Amino acid sequence: MIETVVVTGGGTGGHLKVADAFIDELFKRGINIIFIGSSNGQDKFWFENDIRIKEKYFLDTKGVVNKKGFGKIASLFNIFSKTIYCLNLYFKYKIKVVISVGGFSAAPATFASILKRDCNLYIHEQNSKMGKLNELTSKFATEVFSSFDDNSLVKDYPVSNEFFNSSRVREKVKTIAFFGGSQGAVCINDFALKVASKLNEMGIKIIHQTGKNDFERVKNEYKRLNINADVFDFSKEIPLKMSKADFAVSRAGASTLWELCANHLPTLFVPYKYAASDHQYYNAKVLKDKNLCFLQREDELSEDYFFEALNSDIHKISIELISSINPNATSQIVDIILKKS
Template sequence: MKGRVVITGGGTGGHLKVAKAFIDEFYKRGTPAIFIGSTSGQDRTWFENDRKLKKAIFLDTKGVVNKNILGKVSSLFKIAKEVNHCLNIFDTADVQTVISVGGFSAAPATFASILSYGCKLYIHEQNSKMGKLNELTSKFATEVFSSYLEKSKVKDYPVSSEFFDNARVREKIETIIFLGGSQGAVAINNYALSIAKKLDDLSINIIHQTGKNDFQRVKQEYEKLGINADVFDFTDDISKKMSKADFAISRSGASTLWELSANALPALFIPYPYAAKDHQYYNAKFLKDKKLCFICREKNLTSQVIDKILTCDVNSISRGLVDSINCDAIESLVDIIIENNQ
């Protein structure tokens, strides 16, 4: 393969999980990549000490969306400055391939790839609706990959192998896992607490990821209820927790949704109501149209919802999930990129 590969993007766990899949695959093939992320968000925590990288670089990049005019101008100014920084990095390290996994962290390296002669840009869009940056830059990309795009050469999501390794077909609901995405979700936490007694009375075990900010409160509420739930704020071993469960009640961020599918774990998705273009709803609708999940809007959550879930046929959904997802997406994605750049 010609030149060095840069993987860029981040901000939240969903984008970073896909970046990690690319990083691991290029390392496996003996061509470790450079990661370019932001000093804001979670990028540094994920990759600062990743041995599988040639180098990790964190730039002073901030998001532009949901800011007032002054905030937008300041963010755009920072991005412009960092584009120049990236062009220097590309020159020094002979970068000829940039893979963007989206999020504001990807802006400088993505724009630099467009300005850099001979450099090819690849975009991996995780969600059903394109993010702003990908929308703006996709016309300059050699390939845009997405599970939701008809013309995408690879539609399977790059889920890490551990989710497939721990997959099993579910027979009945004995354990439920509550998941709020990388930051946790207060609405899901509250719903879990409101139905915890009912689940406990039915001898259903509870696993619950709360997010950092709500951990203490949720843990104390379970204690007050006298329920022995497995409560944690965030874990690096989420695939193990998923595999212990027979049903998930979860946000429908792209990474979680496909990980649950890879694990053959049926789910009720509660889309984040403020996600851009309502993309979390459409992420899940794709599965619902195939009768492979349930969706409930946050505002419609009631105790009747869980009653319906408890009588559903988890076995047929779980079997349907096993048949619907492949485990070799990351290999296929990297094969195409390498073939194009010989």
């Protein structure tokens, strides 16, 4: 009987949203949760005041991949010392199960799970191309779950039920949503402002998530254009915002991508071009190959392509999105984890 589970990982919203799904499921089952993340990145913002989590540790860890020379050595030493710290925690709490959702925040707690011999490591890889940490640690994992891998025991993504519950089949574009991922995307913000007046003339309403850094500028631009759009920097009510929209323009971060599918919302994806191994492009390409979305690289993003997409058969795409993902992936994954441990 597993009493306490460690959930680790984070950095950005995509990883943290999946961590949140696991925390929710474990909490419902009366299992104690220890969260181990980083003090750098968004981990504290998401979980610092979360009452579902029994113990929280935000360690001072940073990414190693883009560092060189002394910086790399210092980061590696830092991860090593934090790994020992986690290992001591595991002995204290008799930890036998660690769930990693990846990202640099996950490194020490994941390495510690490998060093503790009676501990099982489970990994959820969100993207179509495996992250560096998961590449390194997955061979030590008891199981790796991924929606892009045919060998995964559960292929559906851990999307929260709210996105399924508020889903509907779209008929006609009356409202458009622009989503920039957890941090916002200047290129999507600029594109939205470029097409806003035409959308307004067409009677199409605009919902726009800008990200924190670009919020004031975008809000003021809509004001200058005299357009009454629903503009916000970050919202906990994304399911509601999505359900109101009939079409979306979005980054192709994995969590957002599968939430859009669960909501049956036809989307034009504009992948973040600097994502590791171009994974956002390949995330969206899996849907594009099945004609379930529109896809354009940010350097090629054109108004013509966008308006053509708006005028296409979005009803058909919306219907076909119904079978692209099933609910309850998180509970299926947790069932497997508890059975194997």
